[in-house]
Each structure stands twice: as C-alpha cells, then as structure tokens.
Amino acid sequence: MSGRERSREKERDAQMTKREETDRDNTQINVMEKSFPQWELLKPEEINILVTLSVDQVQLQFENILHFKNHQTCLKEAALLEYFVNGFWWAKEMSFTSEQISFIMALLQQLINNIKNKQASFADNFKAFTQTVLSTRQSPSTKDFLFNNDQIKAITDYFKTSLFQHYRLYELLLSHSREKQLLKTEKCIEVINPAEFAAPLEEGFPADLYFHYMAPPCVQTPEQGSPESHEENVKEPEKAELEESAGNHEGFSVEDVREALGEMTQEMLAKLQADFTEKLRVHEETYISRLERLQKASSK
Numbered sequence: 001m002s003g004r005e006r007s008r009e010k011e012r013d014a015q016m017t018k019r020e021e022t023d024r025d026n027t028q029i030n031v032m033e034k035s036f037p038q039w040e041l042l043k044p045e046e047i048n049i050l051v052t053l054s055v056d057q058v059q060l061q062f063e064n065i066l067h068f069k070n071h072q073t074c075l076k077e078a079a080l081l082e083y084f085v086n087g088f089w090w091a092k093e094m095s096f097t098s099e100q101i102s103f104i105m106a107l108l109q110q111l112i113n114n115i116k117n118k119q120a121s122f123a124d125n126f127k128a129f130t131q132t133v134l135s136t137r138q139s140p141s142t143k144d145f146l147f148n149n150d151q152i153k154a155i156t157d158y159f160k161t162s163l164f165q166h167y168r169l170y171e172l173l174l175s176h177s178r179e180k181q182l183l184k185t186e187k188c189i190e191v192i193n194p195a196e197f198a199a200p201l202e203e204g205f206p207a208d209l210y211f212h213y214m215a216p217p218c219v220q221t222p223e224q225g226s227p228e229s230h231e232e233n234v235k236e237p238e239k240a241e242l243e244e245s246a247g248n249h250e251g252f253s254v255e256d257v258r259e260a261l262g263e264m265t266q267e268m269l270a271k272l273q274a275d276f277t278e279k280l281r282v283h284e285e286t287y288i289s290r291l292e293r294l295q296k297a298s299s300k
Contacts, residue, residue: 044102047102050088083108115171115174
C-alpha cells in the first residue's frame with residue numbers, strides 16, 4: 001500500500017470518527033431535550049407578557065389558551081383552569097425565568113395528562129416527576145444548571161402539596177364521568193273543551209244588560225266604606241264630647257267658680273289642721289308617759 005493510499009485511509013477514518021462524535025452529541029442533546037420539556041402552548045415572549053399581568057388577567061388569558069369556555073358550569077374545566085393558573089402564578093412569584101416557567105407549565109401538563117389518560121399509577125407518575133426534575137440540572141442550550149438545589153426543593157414541595165396530596169381527587173375528576181341528574185316536576189292541567197260546554201251568561205248577554213240585570217249588587221260593608229265616612233264617624237264622638245263639656249259649663253260665672261274653689265280650699269285646710277292636731281296630741285301623750293316613767297324610775 002502506497003503512502004497516498006495510507007493518507008486517504010487516515011482521512012477517511014478521521015471523518016468517520018468525527019461523524020460518530022457528532023451523531024453521539026446530537027443523540028445526547030435529543031435525550032436531554034426530551035427530559036427537559038417546554039410548554040408548547042406558550043412562547044417565551046408570551047410568558048414575559050403574562051408575567052406583567054394581574055392574576056385575573058392571567059386567568060382570562062388561560063381561558064383562551066386552554067379553550068375552557070364552560071369553566072363556570074363545568075367542574076372539570078374549573079379545576080384544571082385553577083390548576084394551571086396557580087402553577088403559573090407560583091412560578092412567577094418564585095421569580096423564575098421564561099424558560100423555567102415554561103418547564104413548570106410543561107411538567108404540570110405532563111403529569112395531568114398521565115392521570116387523564118391513565119398512563120401511569122401514582123408511583124409511576126411520581127417517579128417520572130422526580131426524573132424529569134433532576135434531569136434539568138443542565139440546560140441543553142446554555143450548558144448551565146437550570147435549577148439550583150433550593151429551587152428543586154421548592155418545586156418538589158409545590159407539586160407535593162398541589163397535585164400529589166390530592167392525586168385521588170384528580171383521578172376521580174379526570175377519569176370518571178359524572179352522573180347526570182335531571183330534576184323536573186310534572187304538572188297535569190286539564191283543559192276544558194269549549195265545544196262541549198255552553199258559553200257563560202256574561203259572554204252571551206250584552207255588557208249593559210248583564211251589569212244592569214244579572215250582576216249581583218255591590219254591597220259595601222262598614223269596613224269597606226270610604227275613608228271620608230270613617231273620618232266623619234271618628235269626628236262625631238269628639239264633637240259630642242265638646243258639646244257636652246260646653247253644655248255643662250253654661251250658666252257659671254267667674255265669681256261662682258272662685259267661690260267654689262274657696263270652699264274646696266277651706267275644706268282641705270280644715271282637714272289638714274285636724275290631722276295635724278291629732279298627730280300633735282298623740283306625740284304629747286307619748287312624751288308625757290315617757291316623762292312619768294323616768295320620774296318613777298329616778299324616785300326608786
């Protein structure tokens with residue numbers, strides 16, 4: 001073999017080796033990209049816009065993104081909408097980057113899809129979650145750690161409290177159809193066939209003849225009388241009392257009234273004086289009896 005052929009073989013071997021290394025690197029990147037999911041429903045620039053919105057505005061945006069039009073009446077859509085909105089808002093409060101938030105949303109989607117499609121049990125789903133989180137220690141684009149140890153611990157705590165502690169509830173919600181209950185009340189109303197019965201008399205007579213001859217007379221009871229008559233009845237006793245009082249005082253002058261008041265005063269004073277005299281006499285007798293007892297006691 002000549003030297004030229006040997007050099008060609010060396011070049012060929014070097015190219016094969018380089019190609020194998022390139023294929024190996026591409027394979028590793030593809031594997032890492034598979035273990036490092038990104039949410040397909042939101043782009044990084046869209047995530048940056050959502051981060052600046054309030055929680056109510058974020059919920060409105062997620063309604064359109066997830067196509068949840070019946071979340072106000074459908075329990076499943078309402079629970080999933082709250083699930084994704086809470087996850088996004090938690091990642092925002094953790095001050096994650098758009099790449100990190102996209103990973104969190106993709107992980108939320110992956111776990112909820114596994115429950116919905118019955119692809120994994122609780123243990124399998126938790127194992128997949130752990131492997132996915134640990135595999136993101138290195139980002140394929142920047143060759144840097146995507147999450148540090150504290151962030152991975154925070155992610156684990158959040159998914160434990162938000163999803164895995166309520167895993168059975170999510171299974172019942174997503175994999176079991178709800179029974180539809182129709183509550184109604186039936187009422188039967190009998191309708192009279194007008195062809196079988198004669199029309200009422202008021203429909204067969206002219207109105208003026210009916211009300212003049214056939215309609216019963218309207219009798220007003222005392223309670224149903226007009227308010228004016230009621231007021232007159234109330235005012236009549238008052239007028240009678242005034243008239244009686246005015247009639248009783250007719251024929252008396254001022255001197256007669258003064259003389260009557262004087263007599264009443266004298267009688268009251270005489271009665272008071274008699275009462276005072278009687279009380280004074282009783283006190284005197286009591287005082288005299290006490291003095292006599294004291295004198296007898298002192299003489300002994």
